[in-house]
Amino acid sequence: MSEPDFIATSRIAIIGLGLMGGSLALDLRxxxxxxxxxxxxxxxxxxxxxQSLFAKLSRDPAEIVPEADVVILAxxxxxxxxxxxxxxxxxxGSPIILDLGSTKVNVVQTLESLPSRFDPLGGHPMCGKExxxxxxxxAGLFQGAxxxxxxxxxxxxxxxxxxxxxxxxxGAHALWIDPETHDQWSAATSHLPYLVASALAGSTxxxxxxxxxxxxxxxxxxxxxxxxxxxxxxETNQENIVEQMERFKEQLxxxxxxxxxxxxxxxxxxxxxxANKQRNLAARQEHS
Numbered sequence: 001m002s003e004p005d006f007i008a009t010s011r012i013a014i015i016g017l018g019l020m021g022g023s024l025a026l027d028l029r030x031x032x033x034x035x036x037x038x039x040x041x042x043x044x045x046x047x048x049x050x051q052s053l054f055a056k057l058s059r060d061p062a063e064i065v066p067e068a069d070v071v072i073l074a075x076x077x078x079x080x081x082x083x084x085x086x087x088x089x090x091x092x093g094s095p096i097i098l099d100l101g102s103t104k105v106n107v108v109q110t111l112e113s114l115p116s117r118f119d120p121l122g123g124h125p126m127c128g129k130e131x132x133x134x135x136x137x138x139a140g141l142f143q144g145a146x147x148x149x150x151x152x153x154x155x156x157x158x159x160x161x162x163x164x165x166x167x168x169x170x171g172a173h174a175l176w177i178d179p180e181t182h183d184q185w186s187a188a189t190s191h192l193p194y195l196v197a198s199a200l201a202g203s204t205x206x207x208x209x210x211x212x213x214x215x216x217x218x219x220x221x222x223x224x225x226x227x228x229x230x231x232x233x234x235e236t237n238q239e240n241i242v243e244q245m246e247r248f249k250e251q252l253x254x255x256x257x258x259x260x261x262x263x264x265x266x267x268x269x270x271x272x273x274x275a276n277k278q279r280n281l282a283a284r285q286e287h288s
Contacts, residue, residue, distance in 0.1 A: 006162040007032050007169055013068035015061055015083060017044050019128060020100050021074030022137025025053050027170040029139075036064040044134045065090040070162065073099040077107075077232035084110045087118065096159045098123050102186065103236040104150045104179035111152060119159045122150035122179060125172060126190070130224040143171035144284065150179045187240035189281075192248060194230055195241070197223040 012028060013036040014021045025035055025048075034055040039045055045057050058064050061083065065071055071091065073080045080101045087097065097120040101107045104122045111120040127145035129136065147167040151160065167174040177185075201223040204216070234241060251274075258267040 004161065005165070006158065007165050009033055010069045010162070011036065011055075011067060012070045012072060013037065013064050014072045014074055015039075015065070016073065016075035016079070017048055017134045017137075018074065018076075019132050019134075019136055019141075020125065021072070022048070022134040023139070023141040024072065024074065024100075024170065026051075026137055026139040027142060028166075029053055031169050033069075036068055038064050039134070047134050061086070062090055065095075066092060068095055070096045070098065073097070073101070076229055077101045077103060077236055080107060081110050084114065088115055091118075093117070094119060096162055097121070098159075098163065100125060102190065102233045104148075104182045106236045108150055108152060108179045112154075116154070119154075119156050120152055121155045121159050121163060122152075123163065124148045124150075124182065124186070127172075130222050132226055132229060140171065142167075145172045146175045147172040148175045148177050148182055150177060150182055183237050184240050187237055187244045191230075191233055191237055191241045192244040194222050194225060195234075195245070196248065197221065 007028070008031070010032050011034045012032050014025055015038045017025065017037055017039040021037070021039075025037060028035060035053055036056045037048060037054045038058050038061045039048070040059055042059070045059065048054060048057055056064055056067070065087070068091070071087070073083050075083065080099050084097070084099075084107070094117040097111065097114065097118055099107050099111070100123055102124055104124060108122050111122065114120055125142050125145055125147045127142055129141075147163075147170075149160075149163045149167075164174045197220045201220040204220075255267065255270065258264075258270065
């Protein structure tokens with residue numbers, strides 16, 4: 001990459017060492033000037049200390065944020081919104097501020113309220129797993145994934161370079177997108193699938209467990225995501241998610257009616273069409 005190497009010279013503070021923050025730290029190990037981190041959970045800090053990843057660890061953001069060139073907010077969504085409002089008092093300088101929240105409209109609106117000395121942008125890596133916490137963090141989690149970035153009008157060229165270099169460093173590909181489109185698409189590709197998996201798990205009779213196989217496990221895997229994490233997402237993207245739920249119900253109702261009426265050839269055509277669409281949607285995109 002021809003841009004200046006912002007990663008190598010940056011002191012990066014990660015606030016929140018859950019799955020995303022912890023995995024990001026593992027991928028940025030030895031790639032940046034230094035890593036700082038904060039988490040409110042003592043056990044998480046103990047585990048992080050054992051990894052020897054960080055130049056400094058603390059439960060208090062005030063002890064690490066002022067030292068950072070880049071502040072990455074990797075807490076649950078409502079905590080991200082609260083932290084943004086605290087940054088003015090936490091950092092006297094002009095750091096890059098990047099969040100990793102799963103919805104972007106509310107976050108970007110809150111980032112806009114920061115004083116002009118801050119250089120903010122939104123972010124959302126499109127990857128993960130159903131197990132949360134630093135103990136489940138893994139190097140390579142972002143490999144091959146899209147990393148959505150939502151620039152503000154004020155986002156500098158340097159912040160954009162940093163975002164793209166970070167994505168490149170961790171094996172992801174940068175996708176620049178406006179926050180409204182991000183939230184609409186994420187409702188379809190991430191938030192509704194969680195609810196569908198949860199509904200399927202919840203409606204499956206307990207006595208059918210002996211016949212649970214790989215198909216059921218893979219289809220319902222994300223239902224095991226802690227609800228405390230997903231509630232913030234569902235709350236902040238409610239309108240888009242409800243719209244996608246309606247589209248899903250229409251599709252499911254269509255299948256139901258074809259089954260009831262015995263129109264199996266029509267049902268086969270509909271299922272084939274969906275299978276082709278799935279292959280197209282799930283195919284890996286090539287990125288330079």
